[in-house]
Structure formats: C-alpha cells, structure tokens
Amino acid sequence: MRDHILFHINGKEHRAAGAEVFATLANYLRYDAGATGTKIVCEEGDCGACTVLIRRSSREDFKPINSCIQLLCQLDGASIVTVEGLKLNGALSAVQEAMVLHQGAQCGYCTPGFIVAMSAMYETSNRVDEQQVRVGLTGNLCRCTGYEPILKAALDVDATNAPKVREIYPHVPDARDAVRVENFFAPTALADAIAFKRNHPGCTIIQGATDVGVWVTKRAFTAPAMLYLGKIEELNELKDGASITVGANVSLAAFELLIRDRIPELYRILNVFGSPQIRCAGTLVGNIANGSPIGDTLPYLFVADAQLELAGTTGTR
Ligand SMILES: Cc1cc2nc3c(=O)[nH]c(=O)nc-3n(C[C@H](O)[C@H](O)[C@H](O)COP(=O)(O)OP(=O)(O)OC[C@H]3O[C@@H](n4cnc5c(N)ncnc54)[C@H](O)[C@@H]3O)c2cc1C
Ligand code: FES
Ligand code: FES
Structure with a gap:
C-alpha cells in the first residue's frame, strides 16, 4: 500500500503526502508547482478559469475539469496538463495562436481556462463548428470580451497538422496499487472500501467531488475520513x-x-x-x-x- 499520491503535471512526476492530499489541484498548481497560468476566480466550478486537462489511462483522451474543486487525493495515477503544458518546444499551440490572432484576451483572467477548454475540443476533432464551440465553452465565463473574439478564435483553429495533447504526453503514472494517507483511503477492491467505511462511520465517499469540492472550498468542509472509489x-x-x-x-x-x-x-x-x-x-x-x-x-x-x-x-x- 502506497503512502502518497502519484501524478503527472505536464509530463513531470509529482507526489503528495500527508495533509497536502486534501488540497485542491488549483492551489497546488499555483502555490507548489509554479503553474500560475491556471487561475482561481470563483473556486466553485462555475467560471472555468481553473480548467486543466486530465486523463487516468493512456487509452483515454484528455478531458477538461475544474481544478479548483478537484482534490489531490483524487489524482493518483492521473496525468494533468495545464495551459503551460500546451506549448511544444516553446511554440504556441494552434489554439493559443488563434487566441492571439483574434485578440481573444483582455484582462486575461479567463484566457487560460478558455484555451484549455478549446484544446479539449480539438483532442477529438480537427475542426469544430459553432454549435460545438458554444457547447464546449459553456463552462467558461468572460466578463471583458463579449465572447465574440473567443468564438472566432475557436472556429479559426485548424488542428489537422497540430499534435494532440495525448501525443505530447503519451504516458500516465504507473500507480495501480491502493493508497492510504492519514484518514484518506483509495482502495482497489470493493471489499476493502466496505471494510474502511465500516471502521470509519463518519467517512465521506468522494467520486468526482463536483459537490464535495465545493463544500471544501466554500464551507471549509473536513471529514473525519475520506474514501475515494476511483481506483476500483x-x-x-x-x-x-x-x-x-x-x-x-x-x-x-x-x-x-x-x-x-x-x-x-x-x-x-x-x-x-x-x-x-x-x-x-x-x-x-x-x-x-x-x-x-x-x-x-x-x-x-x-x-x-x-x-x-x-x-x-x-x-x-
Ligand atoms: C458548477 C457546477 C454545476 C453543476 N451543475 C449541476 C446541474 O446542472 N445539475 C445537477 O443536478 N447537479 C449539478 N451540479 C452538482 C454536481 O455536479 C452533481 O451532483 C454531480 O452528479 C455530483 O457527482 P460527483 O461524482 O462529483 O459527486 P461527489 O461530489 O464526489 O459526491 C457527491 C455526494 O455523493 C456521495 N457519494 C459519491 N459517491 C458515492 C458512492 N459511490 N456511494 C455513496 N455515496 C457517494 C458523496 O459522499 C457526496 O455526499 C453542479 C455542480 C457544480 C459545481
Ligand atoms: S475558479 Fe471558477 S471554476 Fe474554478
Ligand atoms: S478577458 Fe477578462 S474575463 Fe475574459
């Protein structure tokens, strides 16, 4: 049984142990990993400024999530890509280029989140239509631009010859074993989860934490024990x-x-x-x-x- 969480950020291995595993990914990125491109604005999953890409297996595509309500303890075995990680050999990605060309940023707070959310769309398509862009960006808010330049940028991207993020970061960490850190447990067998729950009656189960993460950031929620089922x-x-x-x-x-x-x-x-x-x-x-x-x-x-x-x-x- 491992005593730490193992994950990748932009291809680099990170480990979290002790009370740190209950930190949000957004806070960890900004204050520990130096990845300050990821912004924290609402801290409750609404505005999308904190959007990062995640995948948990090399068979999956990268998907967008709100890093402000994702806890480090949910990330064992995950590969995370932030706005900084989208550049390849120092060159801006096709999405980043399009945002510059169409002046998609004003104050810039929302910009990294929009770029990451757009990059997620282009993981599965080389071109997207306006309806796909509008649906794909429903989780991102901008108070400056009126959205028009952002929509134009998203529609102008031709990702035919651009590398996919999954090609830039082909690996996920090898982390198949169970994890126990303080009062947190991520078992690999259902029977172990049931036994932990029996022995820790007040324990909170977390799945995606899109509810629990908001309790943590907005209500200072702490649980006597936490059980993550994602590795079962x-x-x-x-x-x-x-x-x-x-x-x-x-x-x-x-x-x-x-x-x-x-x-x-x-x-x-x-x-x-x-x-x-x-x-x-x-x-x-x-x-x-x-x-x-x-x-x-x-x-x-x-x-x-x-x-x-x-x-x-x-x-x-
Ligand atoms: C910005 C935002 C927008 C949202 N929009 C919507 C919306 O449009 N419609 C809507 O209905 N909801 C919405 N939600 C709420 C939330 O996304 C959903 O309720 C979601 O389905 C919760 O799933 P989760 O895996 O993230 O749950 P978690 O946050 O992980 O858990 C939620 C609750 O379920 C319990 N739980 C989790 N897994 C298990 C399990 N395996 N066994 C027993 N108990 C378990 C947890 O202990 C907790 O009490 C929104 C939330 C946010 C932050
Ligand atoms: S900071 Fe607003 S969704 Fe995360
Ligand atoms: S550019 Fe200011 S919030 Fe979007």
Missing part, C-alpha cells in the same frame, strides 16, 4: 444491454455519450447539465447520493424505474 476497476462498468448499467466511477460525460441515441430525453437533460468540465468529473452516483432536491437526473431515473445496487457489510441489495 469493477466500478468502471458502463454496459448497454436490455438495461443500462452505470458503475459508480462512470463520469456523466461517458454516460451522456452512451445514451445519446438510446435515451434522447435523458441526453437532452445531460447536455445542459453543468458544463463539460463538471460532466467530465461528476458522476451519476454522486448526483443520486448527494441528497439534493434539485439533482437533475433524479426525475428521469424515477420515471424510468431505475434500480440502485447498494453494497455494504451485509452484501448487496
């Missing part, structure tokens, strides 16, 4: 058959993609859920378990007669 392989299941099975680790973005043609009514709800950054980090289980009366997926799940499988010390039900 069997909870990654996303299966489409007679019914759809969604494991606890499946992001809302992955679920949204699966149901696009299968359940268009729910797809329309997920398409306007938070932002790409929130959907890439947040999960369906978090939306159910947060107990919020305004959770957007719950009305559909009720109507569709969805079933929830709960695992605990007495088995599953």
Whole structure:
C-alpha cells in the first residue's frame, strides 16, 4: 500500500503526502508547482478559469475539469496538463495562436481556462463548428470580451497538422496499487472500501467531488475520513444491454455519450447539465447520493424505474 499520491503535471512526476492530499489541484498548481497560468476566480466550478486537462489511462483522451474543486487525493495515477503544458518546444499551440490572432484576451483572467477548454475540443476533432464551440465553452465565463473574439478564435483553429495533447504526453503514472494517507483511503477492491467505511462511520465517499469540492472550498468542509472509489476497476462498468448499467466511477460525460441515441430525453437533460468540465468529473452516483432536491437526473431515473445496487457489510441489495 502506497503512502502518497502519484501524478503527472505536464509530463513531470509529482507526489503528495500527508495533509497536502486534501488540497485542491488549483492551489497546488499555483502555490507548489509554479503553474500560475491556471487561475482561481470563483473556486466553485462555475467560471472555468481553473480548467486543466486530465486523463487516468493512456487509452483515454484528455478531458477538461475544474481544478479548483478537484482534490489531490483524487489524482493518483492521473496525468494533468495545464495551459503551460500546451506549448511544444516553446511554440504556441494552434489554439493559443488563434487566441492571439483574434485578440481573444483582455484582462486575461479567463484566457487560460478558455484555451484549455478549446484544446479539449480539438483532442477529438480537427475542426469544430459553432454549435460545438458554444457547447464546449459553456463552462467558461468572460466578463471583458463579449465572447465574440473567443468564438472566432475557436472556429479559426485548424488542428489537422497540430499534435494532440495525448501525443505530447503519451504516458500516465504507473500507480495501480491502493493508497492510504492519514484518514484518506483509495482502495482497489470493493471489499476493502466496505471494510474502511465500516471502521470509519463518519467517512465521506468522494467520486468526482463536483459537490464535495465545493463544500471544501466554500464551507471549509473536513471529514473525519475520506474514501475515494476511483481506483476500483469493477466500478468502471458502463454496459448497454436490455438495461443500462452505470458503475459508480462512470463520469456523466461517458454516460451522456452512451445514451445519446438510446435515451434522447435523458441526453437532452445531460447536455445542459453543468458544463463539460463538471460532466467530465461528476458522476451519476454522486448526483443520486448527494441528497439534493434539485439533482437533475433524479426525475428521469424515477420515471424510468431505475434500480440502485447498494453494497455494504451485509452484501448487496
Ligand atoms: C458548477 C457546477 C454545476 C453543476 N451543475 C449541476 C446541474 O446542472 N445539475 C445537477 O443536478 N447537479 C449539478 N451540479 C452538482 C454536481 O455536479 C452533481 O451532483 C454531480 O452528479 C455530483 O457527482 P460527483 O461524482 O462529483 O459527486 P461527489 O461530489 O464526489 O459526491 C457527491 C455526494 O455523493 C456521495 N457519494 C459519491 N459517491 C458515492 C458512492 N459511490 N456511494 C455513496 N455515496 C457517494 C458523496 O459522499 C457526496 O455526499 C453542479 C455542480 C457544480 C459545481
Ligand atoms: S475558479 Fe471558477 S471554476 Fe474554478
Ligand atoms: S478577458 Fe477578462 S474575463 Fe475574459
């Protein structure tokens, strides 16, 4: 069992141990890693100034998330890329060039977040249309430009000959073992998670932390113990058959993609859920378990007669 969190920032290995694992990624980037391009503005996942790219396996594409509400303890085995990491051999990326050309920045606070969010779009396409840009940038706010130059910049990018971020950073850290740091546990087996929960009754489970992260930054929330389930392989299941099975680790973005043609009514709800950054980090289980009366997926799940499988010390039900 490891006693530290292992992750990459712009291809360089970082380790976090002790109480530091409960810091937000945005604070760590700015105050420990010297990556001050990432900005902190709202610190609650709304404005996108803190957007970074993340992937947890070399088979995945890099996805945008809000680093202000992502805790270091969630990052074991992850590769993070910040706005600084988008340059290749000192040259600006195609997206950065387009933002300069179209004068997409005024005060500049929102600019790194916009650039990273746009770069995420160009990971999966070489050209994007206006609708894709508008949807892809719903998680980024700008109070200066009126958005017009930013939209023009995003549409002007031709990424055909530009390297993808996944090609610049092909590796993720080899970190498959469980992690225990103080009162934090990231097990690799469900049975170990259940045992930890039994022995730490007040423990908070975190998944994407798009709810819990805001409690931390806005309500100074601390838990007697924290349990992260993201390293438990069997909870990654996303299966489409007679019914759809969604494991606890499946992001809302992955679920949204699966149901696009299968359940268009729910797809329309997920398409306007938070932002790409929130959907890439947040999960369906978090939306159910947060107990919020305004959770957007719950009305559909009720109507569709969805079933929830709960695992605990007495088995599953
Ligand atoms: C900017 C912003 C926009 C948002 N927009 C929307 C929106 O449009 N619609 C909406 O409904 N919500 C929205 N949310 C809320 C949030 O994104 C969702 O509720 C999301 O589904 C939470 O998932 P998560 O994985 O991040 O949960 P987490 O924050 O990790 O956890 C949420 C709760 O669930 C519990 N939990 C997590 N995993 C488990 C588990 N496996 N077993 C038991 N309990 C568990 C946690 O202990 C916690 O109480 C938004 C949040 C932000 C910050
Ligand atoms: S600082 Fe606003 S979303 Fe993170
Ligand atoms: S350039 Fe000032 S907030 Fe966007």
